[in-house]
Amino acid sequence: MANNGRAYIPYEENHRLKQLGLAITVVNRGQSDAIVSLLNQSECALSLTTHGRGSAPNDVYAAFGIVSPSKHVVFGVLREEKWPEFKKALEKRFSVSNAAKGISYFVSIDALLGVSVYKMLANLQTLDSTMKKGKKAKKEGDMMEEKKEAAAPEEKKEVVEAPEKGKRYQAILAIVNNGYSDLVMNAARDAGARGGTIITAKGTGNKDIEKFYGIVITPEKEIVMILVPEAIRDKVLAAINLQAGIASKGQGIAFSLPVDDVVGVRSEEAEPSESNA
Secondary structure, eight states: OEETTEEOOOHHHHSOOOOEEEEEEEEETTOHHHHHHHHHHTTOSEEEEEEEEEOOOHHHHHHHTOOOSEEEEEEEEEEGGGHHHHHHHHHHHHTSOTTTOEEEEEEEOOOOSOHHHHHHHHTOHHHHHHHHTOOSOHHHHHHHHHHHHHHSOOOOOOOOOOOOTTOOEEEEEEEEETTOHHHHHHHHHHTTOOOOEEEEEEOOOOHHHHHHHTOOOOSEEEEEEEEEEGGGHHHHHHHHHHHHSTTSTTOOEEEEEEOSEEEOOOOSSSOOOTTTO
């Protein structure tokens, strides 16, 4: 289609898009305001905070000096280039005291719905304001910028590096009926996981799906978030499916997300505990 006689050019073909990701941070109850403040300092445009609870055994609480099983989970959308800055601030924050300890991991976002949503989440209002003042076409302006970058000396840029081989992590999310999160955690621990964080949610079922599969999707749900080494992901997922899968009383479903980077994991020997996930 044409707009005022001009051919429509998709936004992504006329702009260098910024990679976005979701920073998921789990901290003790009462520490979320500090995390939101750090997110804002890293130009986060949107953050959400929810209540949760840890699921690690008492001996894990004692070993890691965990103050309380009550948790806050903070979800924040960041530009990938801002993650190292946020990660460094978190490392400093987590070192303040046992109460301030937590874990955070960064998961890349593959797609977004709409240019306006992208601009808002990427926090690009300053860039767009500058571009609107220009007289030349955006495409031509981008080409000029590319020429300038090619001519200018290469600058060192801090980038997000994937965890070293053998230290990669996956975030497992298991959704079960209310009261059945213990099934998930017991299965996950038997498969090598240390702990997770549980948050409550409301489920909405498709009546046609319920009829076809002969199940009733209850609205009260629990979401168990477990950070595990990539090496044991399949084992953990299989154990959860066996003990708390869709055919069980928990009617659980589980899936995993690749994690780009983590902060707050205390040692190579100790797998992430619920204070961290």
